[in-house]
Amino acid sequence: MAVERAGTAPVRGFLLDITGVLYNSCHGTDGISIPGSIEAVKRLYAESRVCFLSNESTNTNENVVSRLGRLGFTVRLEDVITPAPVAAEYIRRNQLRPHVLVHPGIRSYFTALEQPDSPPNCVVMGDAEDEFTYSNVNAAFRVLMKMERPLLITLGNGKFYQRVDGPAIDVGAFAAALKFATNCEHVIIGKPQEDYFQSAVNKLGLKREEVLMIGDDIVSDIGGAQSWNIRGVQVRTGKWRPEWEDHPSVKPFRIVNNLQEAVDTILNNGHF
Amino acid sequence: MAVERAGTAPVRGFLLDITGVLYNSCHGTDGISIPGSIEAVKRLYAESRVCFLSNESTNTNENVVSRLGRLGFTVRLEDVITPAPVAAEYIRRNQLRPHVLVHPGIRSYFTALEQPDSPPNCVVMGDAEDEFTYSNVNAAFRVLMKMERPLLITLGNGKFYQRVDGPAIDVGAFAAALKFATNCEHVIIGKPQEDYFQSAVNKLGLKREEVLMIGDDIVSDIGGAQSWNIRGVQVRTGKWRPEWEDHPSVKPFRIVNNLQEAVDTILNNGHF
Structure with missing residues (x-):
């Protein structure tokens, strides 16, 4: 189904962030689904096209899908994009030898790429x-200090994400630490990087202007999407902050209470 | 003794960084004195005025002096300035309620200032x-996220310091992480802050242009000093890097091999 709106292209497909949009994460558990999101995902699969574009870097795609399943979501593995396998492919393609500082949950993507000799x-x-x-941050720092042209690759560049018990500082902060200390080059694999959005748009088989990005991170999700001509819809769930209603640099295409409101409004009315 | 040099004021006193100039630190031990430094300090005490201006934040001033004693240095407690007691005084004067993330070695400076209620x-x-x-970095992040105008006070802002086993990433990097994630205001207590240098100059009872700062950190020691009209002498010990001989933003007044060379040259010859 194509949804029309005056002055803009019809919405033919949806890019969905996962954490903070489908569910809120909780250290050590599966987290808690956000009310209405299970139904919204079901409806998108039935009536539109959908791809899940996440910066999650603590679980493999397989585990992301299993966890969503335990929370009540039906999501196909081939519709999920996370940065770790994309980064592993980037490292392979560029014949790099990585020093790896990642969550044990995604270590397996990089094991074969490490060259201990x-x-x-x-x-x-x-x-x-x-x-x-x-000790681990310092080990990464020392590797960068030994390189003539130090290169840091991060899986996304988030400031923080929201856990049930409060905000949790994210990889972007530790990247800022290493950049301050080493002046390294920084390659981001994940939102807000253009190629990462484009790979999701390709998966949907659509054009950028036919797609909406729905996310809770005003910088990575909304600012990122809108830099690349994809409309961004900010949800008031997950890491959303009241002060973002008037964010100094990012003006979302729309701000909605939650995923279900965005999906129902568009699919019921043909527009926001 | 006053040392004359054409076109500049005579050198009547010396500010000395400690780590990387007097000795190299080694995690879990007292470290190793840098050859010639024990004699150089002895000579400065005998023939000039000296103040030890450090960004050390893992030991109290008393413990800094005891450790230097065990390494063979004779240094008076009243000649040592480190940021922790200065920061404690700043917090007291401004009636702040700090959340404290410091090394256990200096915790005692802040215990009475914490207000758990x-x-x-x-x-x-x-x-x-x-x-x-x-967990500790995230706890500090959460405190800043709860404040309307988040304020971070750091003891120095170093990128790294040199240990016997290699470089060790320093507080400035973790400050960069928290600044990236929270956009907090950042007050530095320590080098390269002007007040901090001035307090050492006052201790010597001299004018800025009569004083030399000798240090191993081209940004905090040399760049800092020179911003405030104090000549900076870079030593090729401690964290010194060959690429700093042609640093893009800081041109030291002089670069010398070590503390002893600087002290002997000035005190023997009257100039560099």
Whole structure:
């Protein structure tokens, strides 16, 4: 179904962030689904096209889908994009030798790429959570200090994400730490990077202007999408903050209470 | 003794960084004195005026002096300035309620200032070393996120310092992380802050142009000093890097191999 709106192209497909849009995460558990999101995802699968474009870097795509299943969502593995496998492919394609600082949940993507007999020539870092010890951060720092042109690759560049018990500082902050200390080059794999959005638009088989990005991160999701000519819809769930209603640099195409409101409004009325 | 040099004021006193100039630190031990530094300090005490201006934030001033004593240095407690007691005084004077993330070695400076019954209105952070766990960094982040005008006070703002086993990432990097994630205001207590240099110049009872700062950190020591009209002498010990010989923003007054060379050259010859 194509949804028309005066002055803009019809919406033919949806890019959905996962954490903070489908569910709220909770350290050590599966988290809690956000009311209405299960039904909204069901409706999108039935009436439109959907791709899940996440910066999640603590679980493999398979585990993301299983966890969503335990929370009550039906999501197909081939519709999920997360940065870790994309980064692994980037490292392989560029024949890099990574020093890896990631969450144990995605370590498996990088194991075959580490070359213990040669010095690493980049650091790859995700939301490592409790693996962000001083010793591990310092080890990454030392690798960068040894490189003539230090290169840091991060899985997204988020400031923080929302857990049930409060906000949790994210990989972007630790990237800022390493950049301050080493002046390294920084390659981001994930939102808000253009290629990452484009890969999701390709998956939908649509044009950028036919697609909506729905997310809770005003910088990575909304600002990112809108930089690349994709309309961004900010939800008031997950990490959303009241002050973002008047954000200094990002003006979302729309702000809605939650995923269900966005999906029902568009699919019922043909527009916002 | 006053040392003359054409076109500049005579050198009547010396500000000395400690780590990387007097000795190299080594995690878990007292570290190793840098050859010639013990004699150089002895000579400065005998023939000039000296103040030790450090960004050390893992030991109290008393412990800094005892450790230097065990390494063979004779240094008077009243000649040592480190940021922690200065920051404690700043917090007291401004009636702030700090959330504290510092090394256990300096915790005692802040214990009486913490007010467990009221929410903190600033974060004070030093080189916490192994206390920089994800959980502790995240707790500091959450405190800042709750404040309307988040305020971070750090003990210095170094990128890294040199340990015997390699470089160690410093508090400035973790400050960059919190600034990226929260957009907080950042007050630095320590080098390169003007008041901090001035307090050392006052201690010597001299004018800025009569004083030399000798340090291993081209930004905090040399750049800092020179911003405030104090000549900076870079030593090729401690964290010194060959690429700093042609640093893009800081041109030291002089670069010398070590503290002893600087002290002997000036005191023997009257100039560099």
